[in-house]
Amino acid sequence: MPMYGDLGNKLVQHAKRTQNLSHLPPYQTELVRAVAREIRDLDKDVAILLEPFQGSFDPSAEQATACTLLVNHLSMRRNKRCLLAYHRTRTDKLEELVWNGADVLDLAGQTTGAPKGVADGNEGSGTTSSLSPQEEDYFRQFGDLLALYKGQWTDIDLTGSLEPPRDLFIDVRVLKDAGEIQTEYGAINLTKNSQFYVRQGDVERLIAQGYLQKLG
Amino acid sequence: MSYYDIDAILTDAEKIPCTFQIDVPDLGYLDNQPGHTLKSGSRVALPIWLAEMLAIANTGAVDMDDPSQSSKSFITFDLPPALGNDVVQALKADPRSVPLRDQSAHFYALATHMMELSEEPELSAVLRKTFVSRAAEIALHARKVGGGGSSYHGREGGGGAGGKSKGKATKEDNASNLGVGGAGEDFLRGLDEWERKLFRSAHDGTKASKEWMENVKKR
Amino acid sequence: MALPLPPGLTQNEVAFLAEMEMVTVVPRQRLDTIDLLSGRTPQLRPPHRAQLPLWLALLLKKQRRANIVPPAWMHPASLAEIIHRETKEDPEAFSAPPPPPSRALYSQPGTARRLNHHASYLDDFSQTQDSQQQQQQQQDILSPPFLPSNVAESPAGYLPYHWLEVAEALLTHAGDDMPAPAGEVRSLLRDLVEVRAAKMRSSTSALEGFGDAWLTLRGVGAMELAENRAFLAGLVDGVRKIGASAEATRREEEEEARRGGEYGGDGDEDSDEDMGL
Numbered sequence: 001m002p003m004y005g006d007l008g009n010k011l012v013q014h015a016k017r018t019q020n021l022s023h024l025p026p027y028q029t030e031l032v033r034a035v036a037r038e039i040r041d042l043d044k045d046v047a048i049l050l051e052p053f054q055g056s057f058d059p060s061a062e063q064a065t066a067c068t069l070l071v072n073h074l075s076m077r078r079n080k081r082c083l084l085a086y087h088r089t090r091t092d093k094l095e096e097l098v099w100n101g102a103d104v105l106d107l108a109g110q111t112t113g114a115p116k117g118v119a120d121g122n123e124g125s126g127t128t129s130s131l132s133p134q135e136e137d138y139f140r141q142f143g144d145l146l147a148l149y150k151g152q153w154t155d156i157d158l159t160g161s162l163e164p165p166r167d168l169f170i171d172v173r174v175l176k177d178a179g180e181i182q183t184e185y186g187a188i189n190l191t192k193n194s195q196f197y198v199r200q201g202d203v204e205r206l207i208a209q210g211y212l213q214k215l216g
Numbered sequence: 217m218s219y220y221d222i223d224a225i226l227t228d229a230e231k232i233p234c235t236f237q238i239d240v241p242d243l244g245y246l247d248n249q250p251g252h253t254l255k256s257g258s259r260v261a262l263p264i265w266l267a268e269m270l271a272i273a274n275t276g277a278v279d280m281d282d283p284s285q286s287s288k289s290f291i292t293f294d295l296p297p298a299l300g301n302d303v304v305q306a307l308k309a310d311p312r313s314v315p316l317r318d319q320s321a322h323f324y325a326l327a328t329h330m331m332e333l334s335e336e337p338e339l340s341a342v343l344r345k346t347f348v349s350r351a352a353e354i355a356l357h358a359r360k361v362g363g364g365g366s367s368y369h370g371r372e373g374g375g376g377a378g379g380k381s382k383g384k385a386t387k388e389d390n391a392s393n394l395g396v397g398g399a400g401e402d403f404l405r406g407l408d409e410w411e412r413k414l415f416r417s418a419h420d421g422t423k424a425s426k427e428w429m430e431n432v433k434k435r
Numbered sequence: 436m437a438l439p440l441p442p443g444l445t446q447n448e449v450a451f452l453a454e455m456e457m458v459t460v461v462p463r464q465r466l467d468t469i470d471l472l473s474g475r476t477p478q479l480r481p482p483h484r485a486q487l488p489l490w491l492a493l494l495l496k497k498q499r500r501a502n503i504v505p506p507a508w509m510h511p512a513s514l515a516e517i518i519h520r521e522t523k524e525d526p527e528a529f530s531a532p533p534p535p536p537s538r539a540l541y542s543q544p545g546t547a548r549r550l551n552h553h554a555s556y557l558d559d560f561s562q563t564q565d566s567q568q569q570q571q572q573q574q575d576i577l578s579p580p581f582l583p584s585n586v587a588e589s590p591a592g593y594l595p596y597h598w599l600e601v602a603e604a605l606l607t608h609a610g611d612d613m614p615a616p617a618g619e620v621r622s623l624l625r626d627l628v629e630v631r632a633a634k635m636r637s638s639t640s641a642l643e644g645f646g647d648a649w650l651t652l653r654g655v656g657a658m659e660l661a662e663n664r665a666f667l668a669g670l671v672d673g674v675r676k677i678g679a680s681a682e683a684t685r686r687e688e689e690e691e692a693r694r695g696g697e698y699g700g701d702g703d704e705d706s707d708e709d710m711g712l
Contacts (some may be wrong), residue, residue, distance in 0.1 A: 003246070005229070005263065012225050019222060049242075067290045068242040070273055071266065078265050081225060088220045099437055162440060164451035166434075324673065331680040341645055343677050348643045351670050355636045358666075410673055417441075417665035425662045428446040432603045 004042065004075035007035045008082030015089040024093050027132040032083065039079050042072045091138060094131075098143050101159055101208075161204050170200050171215040178211040223409055227325040230298075231261040234270070234291040264329060267293050271333070295336075296320075299327055304342055311346040312353050315406025323408035347410075354411055355418045357400055362422030443664045449657045453600035454490035455580040459504040459587035466500070486586055489601065493608050503609040506584070507591035508533075509602055511615045514623040516592050521630050527638070529631060529654030533584050533593035579657070599628065599658040631655075635663055642674050 011031055018025055049065060049072075050057060059066035131139065150158045178190035183202050190196075190211065206212045218224045236258045244252035247260045254260070262270070270290045297303075298319035306314050316323040327343055330336070407415060444452070462479035469476045469491075477485040484504065487495075495501040507513060520530050584595030595601070602624055610617035635655070642648045650667065652660070 003263075005265070009226075009229050012222060012229075016222050016226060063238050063290075064240045064242070067238065067240045067270070070270065070290070071243060071246075074266050074269050081219065085220045085222060085225055089222060096439070099439075162438075164448050324677065328676050328679065331677075335680070335684065337681060340678060340681050344645070344674055345643045347673050347677060348639060348670070351666075351673070352636050352639050355639070355666060359632060359636075414666060414669045414673070417669050418663075421662040421665055424446045425658065428450060428658075429603060432450075432607045 004038065004071075005078045005082075007031060007038060008079045011035060011082050011086040015086045018089055018093055024090060024097070024130050026130045027090070027135060028086075029132065032086070035079050035083055039076050042076045042079075046072050090135065094135060094139050095142055098139065098146055099159055157205065160201075161208065165200060167200060169197055170203075171195060171197055172203055172207070172212040173215055174211065175213050176211050178206055181206075223322060223325060227322040227329060228265040228268075229263050230296060230320060230322065230326050231263050232267050232293050232296045232330070233259060234262045234267050234293045235259050236291050237288050238290060240290075262291070262293075264326075267291065268333065293333075295330055295334075296326065298323065299330060299339060304339065307342050307346045311349045312403065314346075315402065316350075316408045316411070317406045321409055324410040325408075350407075350411060351414055353403060354407070354415050357404060358415050358418035359422050360400075362419045362426065441665050442668075444657075444661050446658060446661050449597075449661045450600045450604075452580060453597035453657065454488065454493070454604070456489050456585045456595075456597055456601055457486045457580075457583055458489050458492050458506070458585050458601070458605075459484050460487050460492050460495065460501040461504060462495075462501045464500045466495075484587065486583075489585070489604060493604060496609050496612075502612050503605060504587040505605050505609070505613055506586060506589045506595075506601075508584075508589060508593055508595070508598070509605070509613075509620060510591060511619055511623055513591035514620065514627065517594060518623065518627055518630060520592075521627070521634070526634070528651060529634065530594055532654050533582075533590055533595050594627075594654070594656060596657050598656050599624070631659060635659065639667070639670060642670065648674075 011028060014025070014028055014031075046069060049069060053062075057065075129136065146159070173195045174190045174192055177192050180187050180189050181202060183198060188196060188198070190206075195215070203212055207214055236254055236256055239253055239256050241253045243254040244250055246262065247254055247258055271293050273290060274288075303314070303319055320326050324343065324347065327339065331340060404415070460479075461484055462481045464479070464481065466476075466479035468478050471488075476487055476491065479485055479501070492501065492503050496503055508517075517530050579596035582595070583589060584593075585597070585601050589595070602620075606613070606617050606621055606624075613620055638650055641650055650671075
């Protein structure tokens with residue numbers, strides 16, 4: 001016989017799984033709705049129980065009712081905690097993805113386990129988004145906030161590599177056309193298969209994204 | 217921020233045996249009898265988040281048989297079977313051979329939570345020794361699996377979450393892994409959540425050192 | 436998250452910092468002093484030895500402009516002695532770190548000085564000691580990578596804090612400068628790594644008993660710390676949590692006893708037992 005709080009538990013188990021994954025699994029809309037429904041039902045029960053007393057309820061006189069009220073109250077609190085923790089875990093993950101430079105298109109067009117390429121974007125072929133609409137909004141706004149913060153410094157990329165530098169200048173080969181970049185020696189046009197000797201700091205992002213390959 | 221802590225929430229879902237001290241008409245469903253009254257003296261397994269508060273909450277009524285006593289609570293509770301005497305004795309005998317995960321995936325979290333509710337000095341001492349001695353074993357396995365000493369690489373490829381968080385060795389792992397035989401596999405399978413985190417820390421450390429050493433050439 | 440790294444340094448960061456250690460080089464070409472942030476490098480006039488930071492030494496070695504003299508502790512005989520000490524003489528503790536150079540100036544053996552008269556660590560080893568600079572920078576140098584533990588004159592038989600990083604760097608990029616075949620030194624180092632790793636694991640047994648306990652990490656190297664930090668911290672934290680409620684009870688009792696003694700009354704008067712619904 002399912003007990004109050006079981007649905008909430010399922011949500012939290014989803015959250016636990018999410019913590020260990022590198023991407024965000026689909027938002028559990030139905031489960032979230034069911035938990036919220038359970039809270040509303042419990043609240044109704046409490047109102048029904050208290051109705052006859054008309055505001056003057058004495059717990060020591062009506063111990064059984066007091067016990068039932070407490071159980072309902074605790075169940076509501078438990079469900080609330082599960083809901084909040086689930087959403088919090090997901091937003092933590094979203095923030096982590098933003099810091100790592102994820103694109104909103106990557107996530108929105110994602111189905112379970114199969115991330116699409118940057119170019120594909122959101123197809124209308126019935127692909128459900130992994131994120132709830134509110135989460136997509138959160139993701140976008142957080143991304144804007146981060147961009148605003150980063151914009152204060154032109155010399156430092158706050159989302160750049162955390163690895164200590166090895167060589168100042170490195171040889172790189174261009175794997176895909178990456179357009180033009182600015183260096184202290186002028187602009188370089190990164191066309192496929194060409195090789196350059198450049199400052200590591202200038203090209204770190206492009207290496208991480210797969211446009212360039214470090215040689216040697 | 218333990219309110220949002222997923223492991224704390226999951227630990228609180230574990231059930232402990234409780235005994236009701238009063239009749240409650242509406243709570244029959246807790247004992248699989250919806251619609252019936254839950255009688256005083258009934259023994260029901262309730263999740264900690266519920267039992268904890270019901271045990272502490274004061275009914276406000278005075279115990280008629282003994283008015284000098286402080287007021288009754290709705291339930292009393294006992295330690296869960298996972299922390300029962302046979303488990304404790306087994307741990308005293310050989311902590312490394314007990315698969316804690318079979319008792320509870322959140323064994324240590326469960327135990328520490330229960331110890332907050334009631335004093336258990338013997339349990340505390342046994343658990344400390346258990347934790348430390350198993351941790352040494354975990355470090356050993358983490359090093360072997362992480363490639364320290366041997367040239368084994370397989371673990372990292374085990375699918376991001378699945379491989380690391382479960383700590384399980386696959387058939388491939390056994391073939392090339394020296395020293396981690398069936399017993400090692402069993403041990404790792406029996407780790408609870410706290411121990412898995414330790415394993416992950418130890419393994420990540422070993423792996424990073426190995427990577428660093430290999431990369432020295434590439435400077 | 437903004438900073439996904441765990442607390443403490445990663446192995447790469449430790450290695451990066453280790454490159455600030457001073458080593459002895461034998462220049463093959465002349466080089467004038469370079470103005471660095473911490474001071475000026477010595478003039479390089481072959482065949483006179485000089486002391487440079489490791490990163491600069493490695494750069495010059497790559498460009499074939501200098502050879503690096505490995506520190507005495509890296510000699511196979513020294514390493515074998517250390518291994519012997521770690522396994523036979525004292526299987527519990529890690530081998531002691533090198534003695535601090537607070538008294539003697541390495542570049543001028545035989546001269547003892549008072550502690551507070553240190554110059555910047557670079558000036559200490561450069562031939563061109565500017566007395567004005569010496570007066571300006573008077574700090575006690577007491578921690579790596581500023582201790583001179585990897586120069587040619589450093590005492591043998593002791594593992595300095597950055598032993599693994601410096602040894603690996605020298606073996607990889609200056610293997611031909613070794614007094615013995617690089618392979619021999621490398622295998623001795625591997626043995627040392629394994630012995631000490633095992634020792635680290637078994638040292639945790641100190642935490643098993645009841646009450647206060649501690650792990651002695653004296654003599655542990657930087658890389659070993661980076662590797663084990665997360666594990667040891669997790670272990671100690673777990674022990675803390677297991678004992679937390681017993682500890683809380685003990686403190687309450689102590690507090691009550693104190694209060695009872697001070698006020699001479701019943702400490703129970705404010706107890707919270709009557710907590711209604």
